[in-house]
Amino acid sequence: MGFNYSRERTPHGQRPGGFGSRPQRNESTPVDKIKATSKDFLKWTPQERLQNAMELGCYLSQNLKTNQIRRVLETARRVHLSLKREGRGEFIDDVVKMRYLLAYAVGKETNRYKKDALKTLYDVLDPMLEVIMNNPTPENFEVFYDFLQAVVAYHKFYGGGD
Numbered sequence: 001m002g003f004n005y006s007r008e009r010t011p012h013g014q015r016p017g018g019f020g021s022r023p024q025r026n027e028s029t030p031v032d033k034i035k036a037t038s039k040d041f042l043k044w045t046p047q048e049r050l051q052n053a054m055e056l057g058c059y060l061s062q063n064l065k066t067n068q069i070r071r072v073l074e075t076a077r078r079v080h081l082s083l084k085r086e087g088r089g090e091f092i093d094d095v096v097k098m099r100y101l102l103a104y105a106v107g108k109e110t111n112r113y114k115k116d117a118l119k120t121l122y123d124v125l126d127p128m129l130e131v132i133m134n135n136p137t138p139e140n141f142e143v144f145y146d147f148l149q150a151v152v153a154y155h156k157f158y159g160g161g162d
Helices: 030-043 046-061 066-086 092-108 112-134 138-157
Strands: none
Touching: 030 046, 030 112, 030 138, 046 112, 046 138, 066 092, 066 112, 066 138, 092 112, 112 138
């Protein structure tokens, strides 16, 4: 696994970088790479999606609580259930809503560390949601939703609170 954001070991028992180490100024972290490639998330392999969800979940677990993004998760869950029931449906309005809910969560946070974590999440998810807005297929939304669920799962795995 890449850069270690916590004292916890990765699922493979590794601690690359070691606790407390920071990347050099010119060196980018795995989270930086996730942000840089998130607009191409549909091209990620299943293994890349899993790895990226693990990295992001680990990073977010340090300063973010699930309830800080609960409204985004609820909206995504509602769209997912609607697509499962109806097969196809109009969900662009919900994607737009998720984008502004993420922006609002970042904007209202006053704690610097929590704000940084929320901004990182925004920087990853917003380009994904923009891609879905430009090509709103149930399949594209499912890839996004699976990634979001994996991030939340690994956030919890690495000790993130509710």
